[in-house]
Amino acid sequence: MVELYMARTCKWGVLRVIGGELHQQEADVLIAPANNRLSGRETLDGNIHKAAGEELTEKCRAISVEQRKLNLPPCPVTTNVVTKPYGLKGKFKHIIHVVAPDCRRPNQDEARRDLLPVAYANLFDTIKGLKGVKSIMAPPLSMGVFAYPHREGARLTLETILGILNGKEDPGINEYTIIVKERNFIKNMRTVYRESEDQLPGIDTTNEI
Secondary structure: OOEEEEEEEOOOOEEEEEEOOHHHOOOOEEEEEOOOOOOOOOHHHHHHHHHHOHHHHHHHHHHHHHHHHOOOOOOOOOOEEEEOOHHHEOOEOEEEEEOOOOOOOHHHHHOHHHHHHHHHHHHHHHHHOOOOOOEEEEOOOOOOOOOOOHHHHHHHHHHHHHHHHOOOOOOOOOEEEEEEOOHHHHHHHHHHHHHHHHHOOOEEOHHHO
């Protein structure tokens, strides 16, 4: 059984933060924290590729080859690519491979406060184009090996997703679940939530779910 850290209900849906293994959950869409080569080699992304099987890796490799023919990176920062779930079929309908800012790269680190919200905005634009998608299972983007500072990242992640779920336009989903394992990030997210709860969109429903 997963541990619920927080839940907040907005006009269009609920944001949950839980603990557990990302690829072992179930939802309409699984978000993979990809690099711009779609290589599937790093931590969470690597686990997803391993669970989904070689077909996913081959598909991502084919996308990379086609992009390079156009002299383009496979998936530039803030953009995303949709694939089938392959070996994870039955748990997910789609995998969206999202390239969020990599703070190990100085130019992306300097622009991280601008790039992260754009990555989320582009993700939600992609979700709108998918039929029958109501639930999302995702890691907190950039907070793993991409080394986004956790305290700042936790606040920006909450503000961005809650802002979308409470915005003027219906984003088309009713559940967005962030799944985390990193204890330091959990601690920082709880601290940020406690400090800014009255300023965030929506209503706390942690104890009601």
